[in-house]
Amino acid sequence: MPANTTYECTLTPESLEVAKRELNEDPETRLQKVQELRELFKTRADIKFRSDDEFLLRFLRNKKFNIDKAFKMMVHHYKVRRDYPKLFNNFKPSAVKYYLDEHTQMVCPGKDKLGRTVVLGRVGKMNPDTFDFHDALKSMLMMMEILLLDENIQVNGVVHVVDHSGMTRKHLRFGTPMTMKMMVDVFESATPIRSKAAHYIRQPDIFEIMFSVMRPLLSEKMKKRLHFHGDEFGTLHEHVPSAILPSEFGGQLEKFDNSEYIKKILAAEDYFIENSQYGFLNVSQLSPNTNTNLNTTWLK
Template structure:
């Protein structure tokens, strides 16, 4: 297993203040928090987890430094990789090169008004003759896996713009209940991200069918953060400064291009190959924390609640 990487905080004083207020992060106990979660993961039989500081910290921040919730999030993260082993076996940028080059997924260059990183997803550009719906999933997963490495994004969170221009029934019919369950389960229960807003743009008439598959699987908190804009792209100015918003979305910036993001991701092949070395090797282990457990194996709540010098 990876050992501690000697984490060194890169947050500004302003971000540290926000992290403390919103995520219960205390620089005085961060190392102890990381150590506690690492030691717990290392005691799980059948699990080969990443345990370097930076990796563990993402999960702690995603669950506001609640040790129990962070532990469950890590376990869910590896559980879904085990359950979809065939898909994760090809979780490398080279396998979705065509989707990236088609401009399906990318990031706005500038953050939104709240500091969130903005991911742009344009499924209407998906060439169904060349790659399938799971390749679409991979482009988004790897983009999120990369952007969540940024400490600023861990603190501020993410916002997603889904431009459904040119989306056809050929695209939509590949969104099966199995696929819907997988993507909602991953991004709600198994990935260290905090979505502050999900915005649909140019929804086609049949989108009601697609959303009907997703809505029952979404938490109420997420549903409250979903916005439907239709053709009213000017509404996006409420979230992103006009000077940074691409012109096709009501802003003054040049048309959106994902080329720099795609090129960067395609240069991260080795990084994703390394990540594939980690995971569950035995799913017979009990991942539930319900019932009686040894006190050293369960650290409920925040580490700061323990009397540690």
């Protein structure tokens, strides 16, 4: 599997310094590491891997250029796509356009003080009588996929701010142990996005009921990155500048508007369709000599 020789690094000088300091990235050996990762694909003949340099670098950066850990994450990336068919079948923007049009998510127009991308969410805009929980997760994952096309976001990571005003007891039916496990499994263990912090605001009393299901599933590292602000915007703004937040988040922007980013997601229909061709092979696609039990230690 030859390297993609058309790769050109698009990291800014600032991001490159972060990549060197935090992720062990060396421009001189970057593509050599990519090729070493690509060579491991031969050990899993039961998986069709996407193999271009840009895609592989996402996983290497997420795992600080530890090749074995990056490969393990790649295998798990495809494993969740096989194990959660309701989430990943028909995984394309047109299938969730109705949900995207609700504007429950927004990518802020600027960065935080550490150069990280800030993503907002509004739980109250998720009508529990009409929206499908899997479609909500699909749209969130698609946003992460689009963000990951930017190498600078791969390196610097994202910060999440979630507004829980408007959350009702009806929303609790989506917070089952099974759905929370799926969400953590997909976002924390299988998606190579660096989630640097999560801020929760305006949480009602019932928030703790749902979060008590999720908390034990999170890694200790992620637990330390959680911040709970309630109705206090001042403490939120110590982390996320008010200049890049809409007014309902106590910010200086006039309104919550993600129309431009939704256009980006909808325009990437072919990209998501192409991505869906990769993953675990069906039995009919396997070579007669393929041992599907090979290297199961990668999944442990």
